[in-house]
């Protein structure tokens with residue numbers, strides 16, 4: 001069976017995420033600039049990159065390689081088209097992170113924003129072990145309401161996500177990262193308009 005993310009149209013995803021009542025694309029864009037600036041890193045890997053939100057903040061003088069990983073090839077094609085200015089610095093990798101057999105290049109900084117929700121802690125640990133980053137910066141969504149998808153006209157586009165969704169908790173992510181040798185370096189909350197919040201948690205070796 002296909003992963004539900006292979007069937008979600010990028011335009012529907014981005015329209016939903018950027019609605020005034022959801023505001024996640026905008027919030028994530030600002031948070032990504034901070035993630036890129038925070039550490040001395042030349043190679044960054046962004047897991048679950050979708051349409052490349054935030055890539056406009058990449059400084060080509062700082063980053064030699066920007067790996068964008070996603071299960072959906074059409075999202076990666078769109079990243080390449082939108083951020084053609086990055087040239088060969090942007091390296092798309094189409095891969096299913098749930099597949100234990102995949103190999104991934106190493107990177108200094110690993111970014112996982114709203115991604116661990118769709119692969120779970122154990123699989124994320126395996127990915128971290130493969131990429132061997134110095135720094136890991138994650139954004140997870142904490143719900144204060146029943147549904148993890150905010151109400152919007154696009155809601156039904158996300159119907160199948162229940163099949164792969166894992167609810168995140170700050171403390172569980174910290175324990176998961178401690179188990180693979182990383183300790184918490186930063187934790188910052190960002191409130192959203194719809195009663196949800198994004199939590200950025202960074203780790204270092």
Ligand SMILES: C[S@@+](CC[C@H](N)C(=O)[O-])C[C@H]1O[C@@H](n2cnc3c(N)ncnc32)[C@H](O)[C@@H]1O
Nearest residue numbers: 005048050070071072095096097098113114118
């Ligand atoms: C909620 S979106 C987050 C996108 C982006 N990071 C953001 O913050 O807007 C999750 C992304 O992870 C990708 N994804 C989900 N499961 C995946 C998997 N098993 N392997 C690779 N990518 C996956 C989806 O295709 C999607 O682009």
